[in-house]
Amino acid sequence: MSPDSLMPKNCNIPCIKARCSSCSLRELCLPVGLDEQEVRALDHLVNQRHKIRRGEHLHRAGLSFHSLHVVRSGFFKTYVLQEDGREQVTGFHMPGEVLGLDAISADTHTCNAVALEDSEVCEIPFAKLEGIGRTIPSLMHHFHKIMSREIVRDRGMLMLGGMKAGERLVAFLLNLSHRFAKRGYSPLDFNLRMTREEIGSYLGLKLETISRALSRLQEDGLINVDNKRIRLNDIDHLRRQYGSSSYE
Amino acid sequence: MSPDSLMPKNCNIPCIKARCSSCSLRELCLPVGLDEQEVRALDHLVNQRHKIRRGEHLHRAGLSFHSLHVVRSGFFKTYVLQEDGREQVTGFHMPGEVLGLDAISADTHTCNAVALEDSEVCEIPFAKLEGIGRTIPSLMHHFHKIMSREIVRDRGMLMLGGMKAGERLVAFLLNLSHRFAKRGYSPLDFNLRMTREEIGSYLGLKLETISRALSRLQEDGLINVDNKRIRLNDIDHLRRQYGSSSYE
DNA sequence: CGAAATATTGAAGTTATTCAACTGGAGTGG
DNA sequence: CCACTCCAGTTGAATAACTTCAATATTTCG
DSSP states (O other): OOTTOSSOSOOOOSEEOOOGGGOTTTTTSTTTTOOHHHHHHHHHHOOOEEEEOTTOEEEOTTSBOOEEEEEEEEEEEEEEEOTTSOEEEEEEEOTTOEEOGGGGTTTBOOSEEEEEEEEEEEEEEHHHHHHHHHHOHHHHHHHHHHHHHHHHHHHHHHGGGGOOHHHHHHHHHHHHHHHHHHTTSOSSEEEOOSOHHHHHHHHTOOHHHHHHHHHHHHHTTSEEEETTEEEESOHHHHHHHSOOOOOO | OOOOOSSOOSOSSOEEOOOGGGOTTTTTSTTTTOOHHHHHHHHHHOOOEEEEOTTOEEEOTTSBOOEEEEEEEEEEEEEEEOTTSOEEEEEEEOTTOEEOGGGGTTTBOOSEEEEEEEEEEEEEEHHHHHHHHHHOHHHHHHHHHHHHHHHHHHHHHHGGGGOOHHHHHHHHHHHHHHHHHHTTSOSSEEEOOSOHHHHHHHHTOOHHHHHHHHHHHHHTTSEEEETTEEEESOHHHHHHHSOOOOOO
């Protein structure tokens, strides 16, 4: 049992009307920086909440694109299948983060998105977003910032290029830590939702290498590893020793 | 390194009014898919053309953001300097491609952009773009596609994660080839504008590894290398043998 | 032309991968 | 409840890939 499940406790309704104005993620999600009136406009924009159970897909590569989705609770991974059948993980996604931005380009999803734990998403029909954005410039501008942040984030991953396995892993852990912290969870003690293999795929390493790197960090006393649970014992040391790579 | 000011220095014709409606890049750049009237609106949007000479910077990380720039001619690289002083290349940019999308996120440039050869850019004040976009939905929508494409492109780089040096390099060459082709240049015979070191930085490899991989491909008869000039002798073989990675 | 930057290549060293054996936990069915 | 299997994870040993260091060649540019 994870000490910090990202799931809300009482969810037995498959779809409910989403309301940004009373959502606990207001300060993380689309509404950031919007005033009361603008957030109410968002209430009209956001269609509904969907439950996605662990292992279910939110969308698949090749499907036509209509709506963005914001993670309301839970945890997702996105990935693509390469010709040879290998799965390449392209990202992990927490509450408040937007899925589907890649699909705007060609009106087609370019990746698969699967829930790593029971999750909920809010659906945002993209045409509607563009429509409402026309009348609420600050909303449109905010959306541009979100897209831009996605670019910055992806580019941050690129910068791991020159790093060694241990450094990449630390950068990854620090990134998760930072994102958990922003969501009110401990930045020092959290559960990985993904397997070593998925981490490896994301970082361009093999699962054994991830395992070894984790063991090594534990030997050095920098972290504690108990299966999926990670404790960062000396986050400053981690930050100093390895690239701070604080990309959002 | 050459001393390079932020402003164009001594150009005879430093800045001229840009006109999308008569630009040869119409089919590659912002105007793609817009009708006559909409393109004329773009003429008002685009401020002017700037000449950036080889080695000069278009912008630097940390500077405040006002305008996007579209490469009108020439070739740019973007990069960030890491704490240890190492330069990490984040991209190469050809005519018709937009620079500065990363900066929207925080109104601050997150990377440096330097011309790898004498170049020209068209300046697009971002506030103006958002303003005009409000009245021309198709322009706004097109802009969203451009941002989305940038995300797809960056993510394509991520997918090189699992590949070996030779495969990454081939993916890189095929990507360049494809982009040259779209611009009317030969997809089989082109000049690299960047050094081996810059390619290496971009791909997460050392310059010697790039050099060796190029030599190896030449030995195998797949390409010809003459310093910066590359000829692809068997592009189908290259495409088949290595990941097609046709990201945009 | 000559200096500095860029590129190539070899040999040695390091790092990550591969293959393989083994552990432990979750879930299943007798 | 236990035996069993499956899956994720750990760890070791051998191998492959990449980097580093170093020497040399080539190109670029003032």
